[in-house]
Structures are given as C-alpha cells and as structure tokens.
Amino acid sequence: MNLIEVKNATLRYGKKTALNEVSITVPQGRVVGLLGHNGAGKTSLMKALVGLLPVQGEMTVLGLNPAGDRQKLLEQLSYIPDVAVLPRWARVSELITLMSRLQPKFSAERARALLKRTSVSESDKIKSLSKGMVAQTHLALIAAIDAKLMILDEPTLGLDVVSRKSFYEMLIDEWCDGERSVLISTHQVEEVEALLSDVIMLDEGRVALAISLEDIDRRFVALNHDPAAADAMAAAHPLLRYREQGRTTSLFDGAPPEHVASLGQRVRPSLVDLFMALTRNPALNSKQA
Structure with missing residues (x-):
C-alpha cells in the first residue's frame, strides 16, 4: 500500500520551476529521506503533499487529494514544517490541552508518555527551553497523533549533534512501527543514513x-x-571519483567492465557519495560560471 503517490507533479513560481514532472511513491512502513541542495524543491514538494501548494499532475496522500481534501488529510497525518515554532508564552501542559481540542486523533496520555523520555516538564514554558528541548517537545506532540504518515521538513535544523541524536532516537523508537511511514528532509545525510529505508x-x-x-x-x-589504475577507471566513465582513506574511489552506476572491476576493491557507496555524484550544487555552479 502506497501512502503517497505522485505522478508528473509540476509547480512553478512565475518563471521558476520548483517541481518538474516529479513522480514518487512512499509505501507504508518506510522511513524515506528527501535530499537535495537548497532550492532543489524539497520544501515545495512537502508543502504540496499537505495541501499548502497546488500542483499540476496527480498527487494523492493517504488516498486523498491534498489540495481538495486538506482538512480531512490533516486529521490523518503529522507534519512539522521547516519554520515550525511553538508559542513561547505557552506552557507545555497548555499545548497538550490545545492539541486535544484541535486534533481528534491526538492522545494527551501518549504525549505525556513521550515527554517522559525527555527532560521537559509539563509545567515548563516554551521560552525557557533550549532549541533541542523545543524540538523534542514538538515531536512528542506530533507523534501523539494516531496517524499513518509523518512529514518532517528539516526538523533538526539549528540543533547540536546531541539534540539531533535524541530527536531521531525518539522518532524511530516511539513512532516507527513497521506500518507507519516517515518522509523527512534533511541536510545531515550522514546522521540519518542508518535510519532510512529509502x-x-x-x-x-x-x-x-x-x-x-x-x-x-x-x-x-x-x-x-591505487593511483596506477586511475587512467583505466577514468576511461570507464564513473559517476564520481573521490579520495577516501588515502586512496581513490570511483563510483559507477551499474557494473563496470570486468577488466576495470579487477583493478579495485569494491566498497559500499555512502548516500553522501551518491548525492554528490547525482546532484549539482547551485552555489558551486554560480561560482564557476
């Protein structure tokens, strides 16, 4: 069962094309990383998936049209946008009460149980919490919604490494159960690689x-x-060549020719390697132009 189905989705802001015939699926029970440089279209896609932006093409989320059935959709999914904020004046207990009144599938008991994993107290005011504690509070509130899909747009942006680790541990331990799916965009590719299925x-x-x-x-x-094999590797047209542990690694899409394969030792490509090979950095391109 696919929780998200997108086919040929296109979105334009004036002359700028944010999404260009995007087609993706997200089955249930998956943790999917959405990667891309700034301006690649990640936030536009996520906003379209929750009905904030209309697109040309076909798009269904939990079997619903995001733009046409947005109210019904938001009752069935969890979403943290890239500019997510909690009201600084509120106490955590007040936010739990507010969520109970606004979201029919929210469980106050579940939220309190999740908060016990953190150092946040219900009596704390948001303005007294660190960035990491605010992020964990936000996740506890969102994860207390009985939903099948969670969409997170750069949820740990600006947090230190310890806070990011705590956030992802709570996400995986307390929300992912093999039936629910998460679509998460992030720049911390190395940190989330071990969490992802897709x-x-x-x-x-x-x-x-x-x-x-x-x-x-x-x-x-x-x-x-070894360096002696560099010319032969280059002649086989790899996607990317990079240095690793004092040696050169060549990355190929598919099996390289047999005579080339015998010249090196196969290693597992990381997501960062693939990301560098398959995408272009607009900032670097503008400097080179």
Missing part, C-alpha cells in the same frame, strides 16, 4: 534518484583503487 534525491526540481537503500548496494558499484 531515499529520494531532488536536483533542480527533478527526481535524480528514488531507491531503497537495499537496491543502492545492488545497482551502484564503488571501487577503491
């Missing part, structure tokens, strides 16, 4: 790659080799 990479509004992590190992081949 990845979607956007490049200038297009899907550069949509694949499970299992299939990455089957499809892509990275060969670690």
Whole structure:
C-alpha cells in the first residue's frame, strides 16, 4: 500500500520551476529521506503533499487529494514544517490541552508518555527551553497523533549533534512501527543514513534518484583503487571519483567492465557519495560560471 503517490507533479513560481514532472511513491512502513541542495524543491514538494501548494499532475496522500481534501488529510497525518515554532508564552501542559481540542486523533496520555523520555516538564514554558528541548517537545506532540504518515521538513535544523541524536532516537523508537511511514528532509545525510529505508534525491526540481537503500548496494558499484589504475577507471566513465582513506574511489552506476572491476576493491557507496555524484550544487555552479 502506497501512502503517497505522485505522478508528473509540476509547480512553478512565475518563471521558476520548483517541481518538474516529479513522480514518487512512499509505501507504508518506510522511513524515506528527501535530499537535495537548497532550492532543489524539497520544501515545495512537502508543502504540496499537505495541501499548502497546488500542483499540476496527480498527487494523492493517504488516498486523498491534498489540495481538495486538506482538512480531512490533516486529521490523518503529522507534519512539522521547516519554520515550525511553538508559542513561547505557552506552557507545555497548555499545548497538550490545545492539541486535544484541535486534533481528534491526538492522545494527551501518549504525549505525556513521550515527554517522559525527555527532560521537559509539563509545567515548563516554551521560552525557557533550549532549541533541542523545543524540538523534542514538538515531536512528542506530533507523534501523539494516531496517524499513518509523518512529514518532517528539516526538523533538526539549528540543533547540536546531541539534540539531533535524541530527536531521531525518539522518532524511530516511539513512532516507527513497521506500518507507519516517515518522509523527512534533511541536510545531515550522514546522521540519518542508518535510519532510512529509502531515499529520494531532488536536483533542480527533478527526481535524480528514488531507491531503497537495499537496491543502492545492488545497482551502484564503488571501487577503491591505487593511483596506477586511475587512467583505466577514468576511461570507464564513473559517476564520481573521490579520495577516501588515502586512496581513490570511483563510483559507477551499474557494473563496470570486468577488466576495470579487477583493478579495485569494491566498497559500499555512502548516500553522501551518491548525492554528490547525482546532484549539482547551485552555489558551486554560480561560482564557476
């Protein structure tokens, strides 16, 4: 069962194309990373999925049209946008009460149980909490909604490494159960790689790659080799060549020629390696122009 189905979705802001014929699916029980440079279309896609932006093409989330059935949709999913804030004047207990009145599938008991995993007290005011504590409070409130899908747009932006680790631990331990799915955009690729089951990479509004992590190992081949093999590797046209542990690694989409494969040792390509190979950094491109 696919919780998200998008086919040929296009979104334009005037002359700028934010999404260019994007087609993706997110099955149930998956943790999907949405990766892309700034301006690649990640936030536009997530806003479209929750009905905040209309798109051309086909889009269904939990079997609903996000733009046409937005109120019904928001009762059935959890969403933290990239500019998520909690009212600084409120106490945590007041936010639990507010959520109970606004969201029919919210469980105050569940929220309190999740908060016990943190150092946040119900009597605390938001303005007295650190950024990391606010993020954990927000996740506890959102994860207390009985939903099948959670959409998170850069939820740990600006947090230190300890706070990010605590956030992701709560997410995986307390919300992911094999039936629910998470779509999460982030720049901390190395930190979330171990959590993900699938990845979607956007490049200038297009899907550069949509694949499970299992299939990455089957499809892509990275060969670690000595400098003497550099010319032969280059002649085989790898996607990317980079230095790792004092040696050069060449990354191929599919199996390289046999005579080339014998010149190196196969290693597992990381998401960062693939991301660098398959997407372009607009900031770097503008400097080179």
